Amino acid sequence: xxxxxxxxxxxxxxxxxxxxxxxxxxxxxxxxxxxxxxxxxxxxxxxxxxxxxxxxxxxxxxxxxxxxxxxxxxxxxxxxxxxxxxxxxxxxxxxxxxxxxxxxxxxxxxxxxxxxxxxxxxxxxxxxxxxxxxxxxxxxxxxxxxxxxxxxxxxxxxxxxxxxxxxxxxxxxxxxxxxxxxxxxxxxxxxxxxxxxxxxxxxxxxxxxxxxxxxxxxxxxxxxxxxxxxxxxxxxxxxxxxxxxxxxxxxxxxxxxxxxxxxxxxxxxxxxxxxxxxxxxxxxxxxxxxxxxxxxxxxxxxxxxx
Numbered sequence: 001x002x003x004x005x006x007x008x009x010x011x012x013x014x015x016x017x018x019x020x021x022x023x024x025x026x027x028x029x030x031x032x033x034x035x036x037x038x039x040x041x042x043x044x045x046x047x048x049x050x051x052x053x054x055x056x057x058x059x060x061x062x063x064x065x066x067x068x069x070x071x072x073x074x075x076x077x078x079x080x081x082x083x084x085x086x087x088x089x090x091x092x093x094x095x096x097x098x099x100x101x102x103x104x105x106x107x108x109x110x111x112x113x114x115x116x117x118x119x120x121x122x123x124x125x126x127x128x129x130x131x132x133x134x135x136x137x138x139x140x141x142x143x144x145x146x147x148x149x150x151x152x153x154x155x156x157x158x159x160x161x162x163x164x165x166x167x168x169x170x171x172x173x174x175x176x177x178x179x180x181x182x183x184x185x186x187x188x189x190x191x192x193x194x195x196x197x198x199x200x201x202x203x204x205x206x207x208x209x210x211x212x213x214x215x216x217x218x219x220x221x222x223x224x225x226x227x228x229x230x231x232x233x234x235x236x237x238x239x240x241x242x243x244x245x246x247x248x249x250x251x252x253x254x255x256x257x258x259x260x261x262x263x264x265x266x267x268x269x270x271x272x273x274x275x276x277x278x279x280x281x282x283x284x285x286x287x288x289x290x291x292x293x294x295x296x297x298x299x300x301x302x303x304x305x306x
Contacts, residue, residue, distance in 0.1 A: 008037055016068060016302075018054035019120060020265075021211045022254075023273040024063025024304070033073045035177060039152055041069045042175065046150045049302065050175055052095060052122030056129065056213050061273045062304040071095030071122065076177075079123075081108055083180070089143055090181040094124030098131075098138075106191035110183040112141040114191050117198040118206075120214065124176035129298070130164045133215075135198050139164025143182040147174040166235070167218050167298055207258045210266040215239070216280060217263055217295040226291060238287075238295055239263035245286045252279040277301065 014029035028045075032038040041048045045067040051057070052071055071077060077095030081104075090110060092101055098121045102113045115136030116126075125131070126138040127145055142164070145157045155174060163170040202208060217238040225231045229240075242248070242262035250257045254271025257279065258264035265276055284295050 008032060014068070016051065016054065016057075016059045016063070018057045018059060019211060019213050020058055020267050020271075020273070020276060022061075022267055022271050022276065023059030023302075024061045026063060026068040027065050029068045029070065031070045031073055032076065034075050038069060038071075038076065038175070038177075039148065041067055042148065042150065042152055048175075050094075050124065052125040053097065053120055055120035056125060056131075056299055058213065058273055058276055058299050058301045060277070060301065060303045064302050064304055071124065077122070079104075081110070086180065088182060088184075090183050091178055092123040092181060093178045094122060094127075094176045096123040098123055098126050102195065105183060106195050107188055109185055109188040109191065111186040111191055112181065112183040113138075114195045115198060117195045118202040118208065123179050127162070127176055127179050128169060128171050129167055129300075130169050132167070134201075137164065137166075139169065141181045141183060142179055144180040145171065145176060146178045146180070147171065147176045149174050205261060207260045207264050207266055210258070210264075211268075212258065212264045212266045213299050215263045216265050216283075216297060216299050217242075218298045220293050220295060222293065224292070226293075229291075237263070241287050241291060241293060241295070242283055245290045247283050247286055250279070250282070252282065255279045257283065 008030055011029040014026045016026050030041055047066045049066050049068045051068050071094050076093050079092035079096050079101055081090050083089045083091045102117055105113050119131050121131050130137050130139040142159045145162050147155045149155055219235050219238050221235045222230055222232050230236050239262040247257045248262045249259045253275030254268040255265055255275035258266050287293055287295055
């Protein structure tokens, strides 16, 4: 650890903050203050795990052995609405807070992100999983992704090369450094009104005041016809399937399926990560037993043995 210990403080047995509010610790945790320090983290431990907002993350109770790098320092979480030589482009570092960026974009009359209101994420995390929902996807606003591979080499990918799909990209195991966003121009008031509509919809339909990581499962595409639901090839709501098999309110330990939105798992003060994992497995089992549909988690799970 000497290679970076003289450059930044390394925390040991450190808390890994997530929106679930449960889970294990990091054996080692660093908060790089610059791109160079981030590179040094990767040099010391090529398996370094990158932590953004922790909004779509569940850490097993045993924690993780890999170095965890938190992208929260100003140099790695800022954004710029006036990129030299790139008119119309907004450059956001991977650690940038997406909700705050959306709000500032609306205030500046820059359109393209307002449909993502209410999605807790950093820009890097939003790019990796192509975060989105009913009102749009992050990948639609991407112009270019700047990243570093695990060998420390720079990589630049266009939107097409990133190959964004439903809750996925082909950014693989690369470390996202920044994202160039191609945002249009629109009246700030219209954008603020649109953002307000999106937020009001989510407040009505999602348990936004409780501890959760957003939607737990991706919406599946049916492989065969399901009577009274949809035909093969149709993407259907995971929450609807979970609700129909009677899982709303189902609890294991301190984790339970939200009674407001069945694709949300919420946690209480006495919950553990194992409670959440066991509940996820039980919901998957019940949906498969009734409908033959295999739900795929949207939440990322960090485990020590991985």
